[in-house]
Amino acid sequence: MPTEHGTVFYSGAKQVLEAVTEAEAAVSALSGQPRGTIKVTAPLGLGRRLVASGIPDFHDKYPDIEVRLRLSDHNVDIMKEGIDVAFRLGIIEDSSLRMRGIMECERVLVAAPKYLEARGEPTEPQELIGKKHDCLMLRYSGAREYVWMLQTADGPRKFEVHGPYDTDDGDVLTG
Structure with a gap:
């Protein structure tokens, strides 16, 4: 299975x-x-x-x-x-292109046990906004801010997050 x-x-x-x-x-x-x-x-x-x-x-x-x-x-x-x-992930801004969705790509929030032990485990997405937690961000070309779409009790909501580290290589974040 x-x-x-x-x-x-x-x-x-x-x-x-x-x-x-x-x-x-x-x-x-x-x-x-x-x-x-x-x-x-x-x-x-x-x-x-x-x-x-x-x-x-x-x-x-x-x-x-x-x-x-x-x-x-x-x-x-x-x-x-x-x-x-x-092939692109996310929302495509250029509407002059002919495009269609071919799959859903869900992302998950993860943290190392050592990090959670030191900082505590967030229970609500709002906790990621402040300085209590360091978010690691994937920078897409042209991005000026980091906006994560997270599920809340009221449905999906956008959160602008910050952190000390970003990269333009997604595999670096999972390494």
Whole structure:
């Protein structure tokens, strides 16, 4: 029986692979044998764990298509860089792009036992706003503040959090 994390990961991976299958179907609708280069971008973690795993199957079906996968936690200018497919997390600000959601990505708040022993365990999201707790933040390109959407008794609510450390690499925060 898979763990809850395993189940969530499997569900997300399945949806990404379904999106790849849909893209493959669109490519095969083109006349003749598809050929050329397709540029794909994704955040580091998502790209490593989910997107890259679909490329070998895609290449087996379309050997004349070269895939250029660019993984980065920095948002690239999709139009300027000539990106054909971009996987993104969160809310996309540029509404001129054609996009659709392919999966839900839930995040969890975690802390080391030693940290909780020293600072206490927060029981309400509001406790993360003050100076009592140090939040580790993932900085997305262009972000000026850190806003976390957290579940409260009244439903989802945005909280602006602060802390002594941020990074633009999501894997650093989980290391």
